[in-house]
Amino acid sequence: MAKITSLDDLRKIKKNQEDQINLREKAEHPESLVQVKVGMATSGIAAGAKEIFTFFVDELEKRNIPAVVTQTGDMGYSYAEPTVEVKLPGQEPIVFGWVTKERADEIIEKYIRNGELIEGIIPQNYKTIDDK
Amino acid sequence: MKEIVDHIIDIVNNSISAGAQNIIIDIQESATNNYLKISIIDDGKGIDENTINKITDPFFTTKKDKKVGLGISLLKYQAELAGGSFHIKSELNKGTEIKATFQLSHIDRQPMGDIAGTIILLITSHSNIHFIYKHQTDDGVFTLDTIEIKDIINDISTNNIMRSSLKKYIEENLKKIKMTY
Numbered sequence: 090m091a092k093i094t095s096l097d098d099l100r101k102i103k104k105n106q107e108d109q110i111n112l113r114e115k116a117e118h119p120e121s122l123v124q125v126k127v128g129m130a131t132s133g134i135a136a137g138a139k140e141i142f143t144f145f146v147d148e149l150e151k152r153n154i155p156a157v158v159t160q161t162g163d164m165g166y167s168y169a170e171p172t173v174e175v176k177l178p179g180q181e182p183i184v185f186g187w188v189t190k191e192r193a194d195e196i197i198e199k200y201i202r203n204g205e206l207i208e209g210i211i212p213q214n215y216k217t218i219d220d221k
Numbered sequence: 222m223k224e225i226v227d228h229i230i231d232i233v234n235n236s237i238s239a240g241a242q243n244i245i246i247d248i249q250e251s252a253t254n255n256y257l258k259i260s261i262i263d264d265g266k267g268i269d270e271n272t273i274n275k276i277t278d279p280f281f282t283t284k285k286d287k288k289v290g291l292g293i294s295l296l297k298y299q300a301e302l303a304g305g306s307f308h309i310k311s312e313l314n315k316g317t318e319i320k321a322t323f324q325l326s327h328i329d330r331q332p333m334g335d336i337a338g339t340i341i342l343l344i345t346s347h348s349n350i351h352f353i354y355k356h357q358t359d360d361g362v363f364t365l366d367t368i369e370i371k372d373i374i375n376d377i378s379t380n381n382i383m384r385s386s387l388k389k390y391i392e393e394n395l396k397k398i399k400m401t402y
Binding site for chain 1: 222226227230231234237238284291292295338339342343345346369370372373376378379380381382383384386387389390393394397
């Protein structure tokens with residue numbers, strides 16, 4: 090890849106991208122994508138949430154699963170960090186606790202791909218910082 | 222908290238909880254003068270005087286479902302461990318400014334970590350918030366203002382090529398000003 094040192098370079102790449110796929114449509118309808126939120130309060134960060142975030146970003150792309158991965162604040166489950174909320178299109182979000190890379194892999198393969206529930210689900214009565 | 226970027230994510234989350242719309246992440250480092258200063262400035266609801274005196278106490282938190290508040294105390298601890306200092310300034314309904322200074326060459330200074338990835342993580346997770354990231358070294362300054370890249374922010378969260386291109390853009394500019402890791 091060529092050097093990207095200016096905002097113009099970035100916009101050129103965006104233009105090329107838009108020519109190839111319908112980016113804009115995807116960005117404007119995030120509800121049609123898998124949404125992954127990684128809890129990153131103090132306890133989440135200290136438990137390695139940043140690595141889990143990067144794992145989801147990289148692996149979902151590699152496995153060709155259209156998704157939006159973001160971070161969120163405290164889900165109120167410090168004992169179960171890192172915690173990850175996954176929302177499949179048209180479904181209620183589910184929170185997984187104690188997420189290691191191995192478990193993140195399982196979440197992608199079993200839950201995201203096949204809708205199959207796995208161990209470590211946390212009951213959904215928390216509030217993210219977005220709701221507070 | 223292993224890296225300085227961990228504290229940055231943590232403090233920015235506090236700003237977001239405080240309802241901030243504008244957040245400045247200002248990093249200043251100087252090899253000549255041996256300092257690394259991290260400032261997070263927000264326009265959130267601010268902290269009252271009574272609370273601010275207790276804020277670095279690890280057993281103080283404003284969150285109702287918790288008994289400890291480690292984020293700020295951990296940053297203060299790490300800054301002081303690296304021969305530096307910690308300051309917090311806040312005004313109700315105006316905002317808060319947190320500043321941690323480290324000795325750049327101190328053996329106990331935490332590594333910076335992946336700052337480009339962290340900035341992208343923050344701006345894609347909170348696309349409604351205006352972020353300014355400013356990084357200054359002895360060799361120059363790099364600024365990323367999310368208002369200037371408004372047209373591509375949405376694409377960054379859904380498209381990995383755009384995400385890695387923005388990362389490359391930040392990293393190459395930081396390389397130019399010779400940032401310390």
